[in-house]
Amino acid sequence: MYFPLKRGLLRKKEADIKAVDGVNFRIKKGETLGLVGESGSGKTTTGKCILRLHKPTEGKITFNGKEIASLRERDMKPLRPGMSMIFQDPYSSLDPRQKAGAIVGEPLIIHRLVRNRKEYRDRVEELFRLVNLDPRMIDRVPHEFSGGQRQRVGIARALAGEPSLLICDEPVSALDVSIQAQVINLLKDLREKMKGLSYLFIAHDLSVVRHISHRIAVMYLGRIVEVLDQDTLYDNPLHPYTRALLSAVPVPDPFIEEKRERIALKGEIPSVLNSPSGCSFHPRCPLAKRECRQKPPDMRLVGKDHEVACHLV
């Protein structure tokens, strides 16, 4: 996904912002794929491309067997209920004046998923119960809910169209630990209840991502650098960036922390506008060799469900 960089009076396009650049992954039915990476690495943009909130510059997106990247909005419309998104901030992602029931029920009306008022009412109540909210709260407005409850309203709304793919963009980062646990448990319960529901779970907290995801894709500057399963992430991460990310996350146990390796990463993630040559991670990589500055590494399969893009692996 390239965004045009426009500057000057005439708003002429000067360059491409390569927010997401050659990303490949698949999510199986019922699977949760975690997507991690530093701020600006292109996680949200990836999610929005899948939902077709952005039209990708190039590439294919196959959803339930159908190519959707190049579909026109009109042809996209009937597919929309099949996928939805929940957002980071339960405070700003809900319309403060709308009642919770209307927020949750809106997709039912937009996508014409109910035939009459009674069906509408029943379905909204069912959605409330699904996310463990008391249906008697239907008439409350967002500020009358706690942070965790608000996030549940957002989840109930996202589930209204009975989606097969739910894109969760930092759904728990803004919440206090105990409420975070409630929402994570809820998301796990929902995928049990609604067989076949898949998640793309975007977050920067690797502990949360590892906990909920079957597989994890690690993103750096618009590219995926490693894809691996939940266990391999902790036991055998191969990309130096994945290892650095992992070592940056402390474990709540001083006995383990005493012995853990800490990899200090130099500098900050560069801007996508002047993405480094070769492997874009090389300026920060503790192991970078000449080859890394010259040509970008290809993604290679190195084990079962384990792919990595690094010259040194």
Place this chain on the structure above:
Amino acid sequence: MTTLLKVNNLKTHFFTHTGVVKAVDGVSFHIDESEIVAVVGESGCGKSVSQLSIMQLVSTPPGKIVDGTVEFEGRDILRLDPKGKEMRGIRGGKISMIFQEPMTSLNPLLTIHRQLTEAMEVHLDLDRSQIHDRAIELLDMVGISDTDKRIHDYPHQFSGGMRQRIMIAMALSCNPRIIIADEPTTALDVTTQAQLLELMSDLVSKFKASLIIVTHNLGIVARYARRIYVMYAGRVIESGTAKEIFGSPKHPYTRGLLNCVPRLDTKDETRLVPIAGSIPNLVNMKPNCAFYSRCQHRVEECKREYWPVLRHITGLHHVSCHAC
């Protein structure tokens, strides 16, 4: 080790139209020389207000420090005039603070140079060129490159992580004895968080300063803190060394906090256990243990009309609970 700062029975209340918010209600803690101490607890339990009280930075009204002492360098600094010369000498001088959002504590209209040197002009007995050199040296130390040029830039020209580095430089600029860092890295990427915390822990040991980290991230606490204070509803409910607390957490609240966070190192599909309910409204609280309604281990005595005292268990470990 010598105790540097000692807070005794601190009470800071907010007098609002809905009632008295007992944000901090009888908190005691101390910090030794060259020590890293953490204050943890859920949002709203009084972590920030307790630290702001030390510096007499609580907005008055509605806030008021109604009781307690803060012993620092042989006197009670709560007795000092908040706007007086002595308190100003402590604030930003001997005790400095780093806040979560550097944009609110940096002035957007002034260059980094101005902001870094301003405090030094007040607190240090150096001439202009010495101050300038020190500013450059500090920025180098916290990892800002091209310091001679960048020192004349404005805050918005730096990334969030860089601004927080500048805040660290400012906090260290006047040779503080104590740095209070209130959620210093919460808004940042994990990699930046790790870089900054590593930097802070190196620098406090280099400067022989002590560090109070306020955070809700138990991982950070386990990695950096020697001792911990767990706060709940305006009180310390458990304290001790990191190893005592993580090794054998006693209070049901502390155990609850540990059970509700996913850990990077746990393989199995363990289910998280959220703490039932939510923290109570601190207005018009009942006189018994505030964790009562959420507690799985409560006993008859917990209904009685007083908080359990913070009692000694072993070593430095203390807990305030009738049931354990």
